[in-house]
Amino acid sequence: MLGIMQDWPLTVDKILEHANQQHGAREIITRRVEGNIVRTTYAELYTHAKQVSNALKDMNIGLGDRVATLGWNSERHMASWYGTMGIGAVLHTINPRLHPEQIAWIANHAEDKVLIFDKTFLPIVESIKGLLETVKTFVIYAGADTMPENSLGAIPFDIWIDGRSTECRWGDFPEETACGLCYTSGTTGDPKGVLYSHRSNVLHTLVTMSKDAMGMGCADVVLPVVPMFHANAWGLALSCPATGANMVMPGAQMDGASIYELLDTEKVTITAAVPTVWLMLLNYLEENNLKLPYLNRVIIGGSAIPEKILRAFEQDFEVDVVHAWGMTETSPLGTLGTLPPHLVDADVDTRMAQKMKQGRPPFGVELRIVDDAGNVLPRDGVTSGRLLVRGAAIAAGYFKGAGGDVLDADGFFDTGDVANLDQYGTMTITDRAKDVIKSGGEWISSIDIENIAVGHDKVANAAAIGVYHPKWDERPLLVIQPMPGETPTKEEILKSLEGKIAKWWTPDDVAFVDEIPLGATGKINKLALRKTFKDYKLPTA
Amino acid sequence: MLGIMQDWPLTVDKILEHANQQHGAREIITRRVEGNIVRTTYAELYTHAKQVSNALKDMNIGLGDRVATLGWNSERHMASWYGTMGIGAVLHTINPRLHPEQIAWIANHAEDKVLIFDKTFLPIVESIKGLLETVKTFVIYAGADTMPENSLGAIPFDIWIDGRSTECRWGDFPEETACGLCYTSGTTGDPKGVLYSHRSNVLHTLVTMSKDAMGMGCADVVLPVVPMFHANAWGLALSCPATGANMVMPGAQMDGASIYELLDTEKVTITAAVPTVWLMLLNYLEENNLKLPYLNRVIIGGSAIPEKILRAFEQDFEVDVVHAWGMTETSPLGTLGTLPPHLVDADVDTRMAQKMKQGRPPFGVELRIVDDAGNVLPRDGVTSGRLLVRGAAIAAGYFKGAGGDVLDADGFFDTGDVANLDQYGTMTITDRAKDVIKSGGEWISSIDIENIAVGHDKVANAAAIGVYHPKWDERPLLVIQPMPGETPTKEEILKSLEGKIAKWWTPDDVAFVDEIPLGATGKINKLALRKTFKDYKLPTA
Numbered sequence A, B: 001m002l003g004i005m006q007d008w009p010l011t012v013d014k015i016l017e018h019a020n021q022q023h024g025a026r027e028i029i030t031r032r033v034e035g036n037i038v039r040t041t042y043a044e045l046y047t048h049a050k051q052v053s054n055a056l057k058d059m060n061i062g063l064g065d066r067v068a069t070l071g072w073n074s075e076r077h078m079a080s081w082y083g084t085m086g087i088g089a090v091l092h093t094i095n096p097r098l099h100p101e102q103i104a105w106i107a108n109h110a111e112d113k114v115l116i117f118d119k120t121f122l123p124i125v126e127s128i129k130g131l132l133e134t135v136k137t138f139v140i141y142a143g144a145d146t147m148p149e150n151s152l153g154a155i156p157f158d159i160w161i162d163g164r165s166t167e168c169r170w171g172d173f174p175e176e177t178a179c180g181l182c183y184t185s186g187t188t189g190d191p192k193g194v195l196y197s198h199r200s201n202v203l204h205t206l207v208t209m210s211k212d213a214m215g216m217g218c219a220d221v222v223l224p225v226v227p228m229f230h231a232n233a234w235g236l237a238l239s240c241p242a243t244g245a246n247m248v249m250p251g252a253q254m255d256g257a258s259i260y261e262l263l264d265t266e267k268v269t270i271t272a273a274v275p276t277v278w279l280m281l282l283n284y285l286e287e288n289n290l291k292l293p294y295l296n297r298v299i300i301g302g303s304a305i306p307e308k309i310l311r312a313f314e315q316d317f318e319v320d321v322v323h324a325w326g327m328t329e330t331s332p333l334g335t336l337g338t339l340p341p342h343l344v345d346a347d348v349d350t351r352m353a354q355k356m357k358q359g360r361p362p363f364g365v366e367l368r369i370v371d372d373a374g375n376v377l378p379r380d381g382v383t384s385g386r387l388l389v390r391g392a393a394i395a396a397g398y399f400k401g402a403g404g405d406v407l408d409a410d411g412f413f414d415t416g417d418v419a420n421l422d423q424y425g426t427m428t429i430t431d432r433a434k435d436v437i438k439s440g441g442e443w444i445s446s447i448d449i450e451n452i453a454v455g456h457d458k459v460a461n462a463a464a465i466g467v468y469h470p471k472w473d474e475r476p477l478l479v480i481q482p483m484p485g486e487t488p489t490k491e492e493i494l495k496s497l498e499g500k501i502a503k504w505w506t507p508d509d510v511a512f513v514d515e516i517p518l519g520a521t522g523k524i525n526k527l528a529l530r531k532t533f534k535d536y537k538l539p540t541a
């Protein structure tokens, strides 16, 4: 027997319909790539998105067709999203930090028909135009006056939509319809596309709106520094209109001074970004002796949060830090570090230690850890295993079947992370499965070592990797990028680890490099590091 | 083209799975009908619910079968819910305040197979046992020691589930499967059953968890005074486990002293009930000179909120009032009175005036107002029309087809309320469609008149109804139930309306009664009143 409730498909166009009707006057404040600030409203966004839909329909773009963007966070980028998704076409965000050839490969694999991009990326697009097999139309986020010279026959975005009808039927397709496409920049093999559905996007939005997740309301002002091309800006491009929160869009400028200016002048209450952004901001605040009086909450994820960033926000600036874990395949929010009730009134060190962990899944996300044979491991806060995840906004596979069948018999997706879970369901990442250091058959957590090492004053970045050892098979080597002007010694570094990790985890050696290589999403490229240190001879070997 | 995301049906068993795994130690604190307080956890609830499932399965209850409860809010009632819903049977909450014969009619119409009830209601059940055609098993919320004598062959709940296996596969059916059944106590015709689905319940839960709706988190302590038999306790039986909030269950005692004791000893942060409950509490607080130091938020709905209750909470006790509107057919939350951003910093009178309105729909609920011909009316804050609603948790019809086709061509449900909408989407109920007073073809809002009249010190309750007038067709008669010991005059009452309503809305007469009749959900029974005053001759007629 079925319930007798309305058939109301979960499609993302309903989010903007809602924002237009309930929060039409709420604003999107964008820093243009030209540097100036422009203010638009959800009502205007709605109009522009409808015009984008009609522009696409006039090009015969419809259900299932891919429209790509190479764009910073901006109100025009938002209009492209909703205009594309509303008619059932698929919005494909490309990460402009990838190698240009990889961008071309991805656009061809996705069979993108249109490429809409920011001026900043014109050199990239010009350089790969010969490689693009399916893109027929280029649109640049610009007006007639700000349009750059180009050899692509590109159309300025504002002119592309100007004067078009704002009448266009949205939705009206099944909620499982494809909605967004985002490729993961795997360190091995070709990138693989995650194909979000309208249903998964709407459910992710609802889940992340709850108090213990993003927790925004209609009176909040949200600054997503995390780019829309990086795992959907953690869903903010959807959850802000759904709640009516103002959005502040940083465009191309994510340095400390620019972010501070927006936080301050727009009285931002909630912001979100990867740790590196916050390092820049905190340095700027310190140098200029500034405060953050309006900011209530900062969501930090994408990689583990360094303790000094956590403590600076919480203790120096009285900003609530929510450490979040997720990945492109999880839409992306998987866990959030809101304090569990029994720790709300704990002493500061206990609270900070809890907040260093990756957090707990909201209702809608199921986690488990398993051993190599797939047996579910205990939630004791100690035992580590492969982290598996299941839920309505978790990938079931990749675009065009890449990577094959990725779910286990119970329908769980293997994240490739290694983690433990405690009795309250708090998850702590101890490693990437492929980065785990296996010493004598036992696992050593590279992340734990790195977190402590980057806490050292003279250390700018740190990476622990496993290198060959005749007796133990692998032993940890700690690679250090010193702070500019500093020359820390091996002894100093190892001393800083003492007492904070198991003795047998202590790295067998420390190597110093000018720069630790980073990947396109700002994470340490361990594959490259392992290559560099492939033949490294440990003093203990 | 479909997205490639996991198939994760939205079934309510997942909510308790989540609570068990993530919030297993969080508590349900219940006042038993015997008066003592018992504490259980979500982990224990999970165990008990699994045992309920096995008890039901042993009786051959399965997918689609109806299990009825006549119960106060309690941890045992919760176990019945989840145990029933988990196996795809339908939990049918019956309102014990209905006339016993109506209860029998409803149980027969629903074809309930099991009836589980609180001791309080034994006299009712005994009185109708001869009328019950389908109920084969009676279970009483009691242990061996607290079981009352009865002629029903009833089983004590604790013994019914004791020692049963806690292994039982939940879910595993389509999310559209029927989940809950609740009859609306229509004032005309037979009651009609709203048949919730798992999907609608889960989506309602997610929608109501957001900051601007119920806004609870894992560290909150929630006291649902609103009964589980009244429109699902406004979803709290689902949203509390979904977030991990503690639940405080008042059982049968909803008087001021009992509610205060729970608010205080359990440090309740969020509570919810109809206005009458708050009147009792506020009187008790005043008489005993008490404060509410822990309470942050009170959700008030079910009928319009009297201004003195609003102001008492907000101004005397510094508790944030969220006025909510909804109905059984809307799961029930339709609108919530969280302040829109432009009024957050307004002066107190402006804020209070806004909070008297019914509020704004969250994402997931669509509202429109239409005239009698079905034309959509403007959102100008003045024009009133029939209030229509659409969404994933809104009824599409009634059980067994009662009432026929209830959706309009656009899929909207007619609420039977008359309301206006302003440009920010704030909805104000001006009347029930059937209670509207039509004077010379124009509508007079009975609710506006009543709201002002109950603000008068000497007035306990007030109802405005239309009575026959030879010239205007109908004119308002204001019926007043004076405060005990008070004898207000017609002139005093009319004076209190002066300047607050349009002159032509002024009632043509005032009638005094000992008691204004109330229906089963505590609302004024206008049908009965109109009968009483059918032949009333107005002085103006």
Ligand SMILES: Nc1ncnc2c1ncn2[C@@H]1O[C@H](COP(=O)(O)O)[C@@H](O)[C@H]1O
Residues within 6 Å of the ligand: B184, B185, B231, B300, B301, B302, B303, B304, B305, B323, B324, B325, B326, B327, B328, B329, B332, B358, B415, B416, B417, B429, B432, B521
């Ligand atoms: N906040 C409110 N203000 C005015 N009327 C309300 C409010 N909440 C509920 N109601 C009335 O109660 C009806 C629903 O009754 P029920 O289904 O018994 O909960 C609605 O259609 C309204 O007429």
